[in-house]
Amino acid sequence: MKEVADTIMTNALYGAQKIGELPGVSIRFEGSFFEEFVVDFSESGKTVREINSALLDRQIFGGLDLSECFPELGQSALYCITEVITKDEIDGLVDALREILQ
Numbered sequence: 001m002k003e004v005a006d007t008i009m010t011n012a013l014y015g016a017q018k019i020g021e022l023p024g025v026s027i028r029f030e031g032s033f034f035e036e037f038v039v040d041f042s043e044s045g046k047t048v049r050e051i052n053s054a055l056l057d058r059q060i061f062g063g064l065d066l067s068e069c070f071p072e073l074g075q076s077a078l079y080c081i082t083e084v085i086t087k088d089e090i091d092g093l094v095d096a097l098r099e100i101l102q
Contacts, residue, residue, distance in 0.1 A: 012036075
């Protein structure tokens with residue numbers, strides 16, 4: 001179980017860091033997290049709906065759109081990265097987001 005938990009934490013931290021480096025994107029809420037984190041796309045000029053639709057066109061499921069349930073979070077989505085997601089898949093998500101946000 002420790003190995004699985006370590007893998008989840010490593011993958012999620014890597015994903016959050018890489019996604020948070022994209023222009024117009026930030027990771028909400030400072031502090032520790034396990035496998036889920038909130039990505040704010042408000043400064044990107046795109047809605048979560050637009051981003052998720054473009055990701056789906058690439059056969060990638062985007063984060064859970066939080067903009068309707070929590071409008072105070074702006075254009076934010078809840079992302080979850082677990083032990084079954086590989087570094088290559090995370091890098092593919094980041095590359096797809098980079099393309100979509102241009």
